[in-house]
Amino acid sequence: MSLGKFFSRRKRDTEFAREIETHIAHEIDENIARGVSPEEARRQAYLKFGSARRVREEEWEFNTLRVFDDLWRDFRYSARTLWRTPAFALVAVIVMALGIGANTALFTVVRSVLLTPLPFKDPDRLIQLYEKSADNRHLYNYVAGGMYAAWKKQSPGIEQMGAYGLRTVNLSDSGGELPERAQWADGSWDLFTTLGVAPEIGRFFTASEDSPQGAPTVILTHSLWERRYGGDRNIAGKTIQLNSHPYTVIGVLPASFVYPDPHVQLWTALYHEEDPHQVQRVDVHNYFVVARLRPGVTLAQALSEVDTATKRVHMNHPTPFTSSSANARTLLDGVVHDAKTQLYILLAATTCVLLIACLNVANLLVARSASRRKEISIRASLGGSRIRLLREQVTESLVLALAAGAAGLPLAWMGTQWLIHSRPDLARVDAIHFDGTVLLFGLGMVALSGMLAGLVPGASFLRGPLLESLQETSRTNSSGSSSARLRKILLAVEVAFTVVLLTTAGLLLKSYQKLRSLDLGCETRNVLTMQFSLPDVQYDTSARKSAFFSVLLDRLHTMPGVKAAGLATSLPGQGYGGDASFSIPEHPAGTQTGLNAMIRAVDPGYFQAIGIPLLSGRAFEDRERLQAGLSTVIVNQSLARLYFPNENPLGKHIRTNIVGDANFEIVGVVGDTLWNLTEPKGPTMYFSILSGEWWWSSIAVRSDQDVSGLALPVQKLIAQLDPNLPISDVLTMEQSIGKSTLDANFTSMLVLAFAVIALLLAAVGLYGVLSYLATQRTSEIGIRIALGAQRSSVVRLLLFDGLTPAWIGLVLGLVGSGFTVQLIRNMLYGAQPLDWTIFTAVAALLLLVAATACAIPAWRASRLDPVQALRME
Amino acid sequence: MGGMKKPADVDMLKGTLDMLILRTLVMGPAHGHTIAHVIEHTSENVLDVEQGSLYPALHRLEDRGWVSSYWGASENNRKAKFYQLTAAGRKQLVAEAGRWRQIVEAIGRVMGESLD
8 A cells, every 4th residue: 555545545536436427427328328218327327336435435445544544533633622722732832842942952052062073083082181280270281292292102002192282373475365363273293193184185294394493384274275265276385474474385174174173273383383492391281182092992091101101200300380190081072171061951951941841731731631521531431442542632742742843943943053153162063053863853852742741641541430530520529630630740840840940040140140240350341452463573673562562552542532551461351371480589499389470461551551459569660661671570469468478579579481580579569350250360470561572462442431432443553553463352351251251141041041931831830720720619619608718718728729739849849959050060150059049039939930820810719709600510 | 444345255356357357458448338338248248347346446457557547538528537558457468368268277177077
């Protein structure tokens, strides 16, 4: 039996009917020709043919697939039933569509980001290696060049190892394109072979190019090659300018190579770029290390080899900054690190919402099947099979789920697109795509939610006497008690899930609020920031760099609308910005190990411009430029407290190797600032940027009004000073903080949205159950009121009934939250997982919503006219 | 629900009817009414085709690709569905006719012996 015949049987039947008609017409013609009267001719013709209907029906049956036919009938029956209650159907479909849509969208992201292997050869053998700082504060720390070299020699379990570092570069070429600042990575020559990629065009570095004496070479990423060089297939051998130095393009990476993140545009050779002395050191942590395990070697085995090698290096170079242990994780984990927890939290939240949605629909279906109890009982007693009744119920919920899927899958697609656009910083965001697997998952979700929502209420058909309900009348007050109990259980579970979502959202939100309200230690309102870096060809002397900074400052100060302007190599909140170890000549030599502070270079007006308080001493002065600027240092409060406890740091000295080993006199102490919102503040040293020893800087411009209007004028001003100098990261201070808290903001907002949906669903559920119970008990309430019961006691009676599942669910949910929040404790900043204010607020909110949802039907019931109620029978 | 089950012996007849229909169509395309008449007349009214089963048989043959059909004008200018033998149908007819002859001969031999 073919499906084609099954679906075309209606057409075939009509054709058959016409064929029979023709046949009978011919027979009549023939009979008339034989001289029979037309009347008789017709009679005989029909008699001879027999039952046309029977033949047609037989053929129809023959063309029919039983299963399909039954399914189709159930389907139409369900669709008709649902059509009669459009409000119910619409609510159920919307609820499920939201659940299915959100869940499928998150699945798409989780699959692409966390589950799809990286596009490298045998990606399961690739790992990333790290140093572990002695105080365990940096579990996955950068690796020092000397350490990497030691690992390479002493880890037999590793087939190949490569390293890379990240930096930014000014990119220009003779093609007439504007100069730009690009993210740049320098990789060891064996990095690409370790990863197992082949170039799309040309070749990778050779070992001799990856050395200080090698010729300068560069490899382009596919996206840069397409964007800036128009996909020129003859690019290999051409020369481009990086920081005004000529580099020969030797190859282009394939499009699939988006590593370590989409921002990296070019690759140069590690040992050619880095300072040969620096790259040998074991205590300057700068690089990422990727390794390929030999077949059969586990991550733990390789880690123990590398760890031993680290300990050996530490013994030979026992400086405070030489790590004594190593760490490792899979390369995929290294790439996605932070995204993992976030995405799993969101996936869990959407699964919760989908579950709640299913429970809600199940709940609504229970209510409906309860109101159809009599019909069902009659059908069962007339011999209708229980399986058949169950099948009808499941079909009905499947029809709902299908409709929800039809709405939810486009929703999922839109959700995914939205996520890609709003989170371009997400790891592997380029790998996210919607495909057949996602569609299958969505259909699976549709089937699962349909089954779940249908089986729960349908299960009651399979057990218990159906006949009993025939004997029930609405005067027996126990009517429908078993289905009411089922609904209450469903509700309690629903409420419990809602509570878990609410507490999670509350905690994440609180943590985000804390993050946003943090004091960076400087002015953040109406501050515009941007970055640049001076190429060392044109700016080859300290004098030239210093002069540029001076002119730039002068021009900025006189610009209309600018209230204050300052330069710093790294602004508050813009990251670590480098550090240096030092000693204090005034202190006894033996007591000083591991003195270390972050470094910033700033201009004389910087502290005042950005509102960092000067606590004692003075700021830099204009005369402290070039050599004269290399004898003074300003420290922050943390440094003063940590290294000069109980003494005045002013006038003391700091000996450090910034530009050759030298002493710097401490001339001022300023307030602390945060370099990263989620990291504790640390000791910091400020030097004079006018010394000309620094070639990059951030500009901070402060204004009285909205500062974003100044972005263009400032850029134009810089273009006047040097038309070839690219500017990057033009952001207001608030935007740049927003960027760094995007993660927290995003996750907490989404979870909150899901929690609100869940709360709404729970409220709808509570309202539905209580309305139903109240209707069931109409006559009972009528009798009570007729016998003189107070209306308030009726309200109380019903409220108690409705709130029971709410508080049971609440208790369950609070206990569940207690466990759940432990899972997200890593994501919380400044918030305790067991924050009693959140738990109390959630409980109060939930009870309030529950009480409101229950109050309406209870109040309505209390206003029943007893006479009316009793007459309703 | 399932249709009425037919007695088992009809199955053999069905096969025979198929063969008779195919044989009739050798002479050219015909519609159902003509086919029934031709069978009745050539068999000198011994074989009375049950007209109700003629059409399901025709449809079956069409499904198997042994005949094809088209709507055309009949001899007295009615729109009728004509059936036509296909190449596969011709092959099938040869095969069935061969088997039929074998059976008839075999039955004849059996009947001849037992009558002796």
